[in-house]
Amino acid sequence: MRTCAGACLAFAVWPAAAQTPPFPKEVIESGHQYFEQKCAFCHGRDAGGGESGPDLTRSKIVADDVKGDKIGPLVRAGRTEKGMPAFSVSDMELAGLAAFLHTQKTIAESQKGGRRGVDVSDLQTGDAAAGKAYFNGAGTCSSCHSATGDLAGIANKYQGLKLEQQMLFPRDAVAKVTVHLKSGESMAGKLAYLDEFTVGLKDSDGHYHSWSTKQVSFTVDDPAAKHADLLAKYSDDDIHNLMAYLQTLH
Numbered sequence: 001m002r003t004c005a006g007a008c009l010a011f012a013v014w015p016a017a018a019q020t021p022p023f024p025k026e027v028i029e030s031g032h033q034y035f036e037q038k039c040a041f042c043h044g045r046d047a048g049g050g051e052s053g054p055d056l057t058r059s060k061i062v063a064d065d066v067k068g069d070k071i072g073p074l075v076r077a078g079r080t081e082k083g084m085p086a087f088s089v090s091d092m093e094l095a096g097l098a099a100f101l102h103t104q105k106t107i108a109e110s111q112k113g114g115r116r117g118v119d120v121s122d123l124q125t126g127d128a129a130a131g132k133a134y135f136n137g138a139g140t141c142s143s144c145h146s147a148t149g150d151l152a153g154i155a156n157k158y159q160g161l162k163l164e165q166q167m168l169f170p171r172d173a174v175a176k177v178t179v180h181l182k183s184g185e186s187m188a189g190k191l192a193y194l195d196e197f198t199v200g201l202k203d204s205d206g207h208y209h210s211w212s213t214k215q216v217s218f219t220v221d222d223p224a225a226k227h228a229d230l231l232a233k234y235s236d237d238d239i240h241n242l243m244a245y246l247q248t249l250h
């Protein structure tokens with residue numbers, strides 16, 4: 001649950017000169033840290049593509065981006081139907097992310113050949129008992145899920161990468177939003193669009209409505225948002241162990 005009036009989107013930001021190449025080391029490093037925590041599981045540590053996210057060093061969005069103007073809207077809105085979660089990055093975090101991604105792109109382009117990517121067999125290296133302990137303990141998974149309830153048979157429903165993607169970020173979960181208008185009225189529905197400037201919803205008749213984020217306040221209730229928070233907690237071992245455990249749930 002997160003509440004936002006337009007104002008909470010305004011944060012401190014790096015000076016303009018720090019947001020164009022050559023990027024200062026501390027700007028790149030701030031982006032690198034954020035990326036490792038929230039993005040590397042899917043896009044790979046070097047942004048060169050991972051088990052469930054594309055190679056960002058070859059992304060057109062990154063290529064066209066200047067000072068986060070293309071990366072920002074995408075990261076803040078996500079493409080949830082395609083497995084890319086939405087993140088509420090501050091302007092400062094965004095500037096760091098953009099500097100990091102542009103730098104990784106330059107590095108990748110300077111290295112010829114050398115196919116990167118991950119091996120699907122890497123998904124099979126975990127320890128199921130450790131995964132079970134994590135599921136019921138530090139991972140807090142059992143506070144929402146049960147191995148004999150909603151996740152029973154999950155290994156039959158999805159295999160391999162598909163299972164990992166669904167575990168990292170369940171793409172079918174629908175977020176709800178309530179928008180409070182200045183008139184005192186409010187309107188609720190499925191979250192259909194969200195970036196720094198616009199919030200949009202679909203009402204129960206399937207009609208789309210949108211507002212400027214400066215004109216309204218709104219509350220987003222995303223039942224799977226916890227999954228985006230958890231991304232910052234997992235180690236690679238945790239993920240492989242969880243995968244091994246989930247694969248025993250037939």
Ligand code: HEC
Pocket residue numbers: 035038039040041042043052053054056058059060061062071074075079082083084085087097168169231
């Ligand atoms: C749970 C996995 C996951 C996480 C975590 C994730 N992404 Fe993504 N991301 C994806 C997927 C999948 C796509 C491709 C979506 C599509 O096919 O349109 C994507 C697409 C993108 C794109 C667009 C690439 C293009 O050219 O179309 C950018 C930029 C991006 N992600 C940046 C980030 C950043 C920055 C973070 C961290 C704040 C992040 N992603 C976290 C899965 C993820």
Ligand code: HEC
Pocket residue numbers: 135139140141142143144145150154157166167170172173223224226227230242
């Ligand atoms: C705060 C609640 C919450 C926590 C904690 C949580 N999840 Fe989820 N999870 C959800 C919601 C909501 C969904 C999407 C709705 C659904 O498919 O059940 C989901 C979906 C999933 C799915 C896909 C289920 C399917 O049938 O497609 C898997 C797998 C999963 N979670 C695994 C985990 C694991 C592993 C953990 C712990 C590391 C975890 N979840 C922690 C709420 C949570």
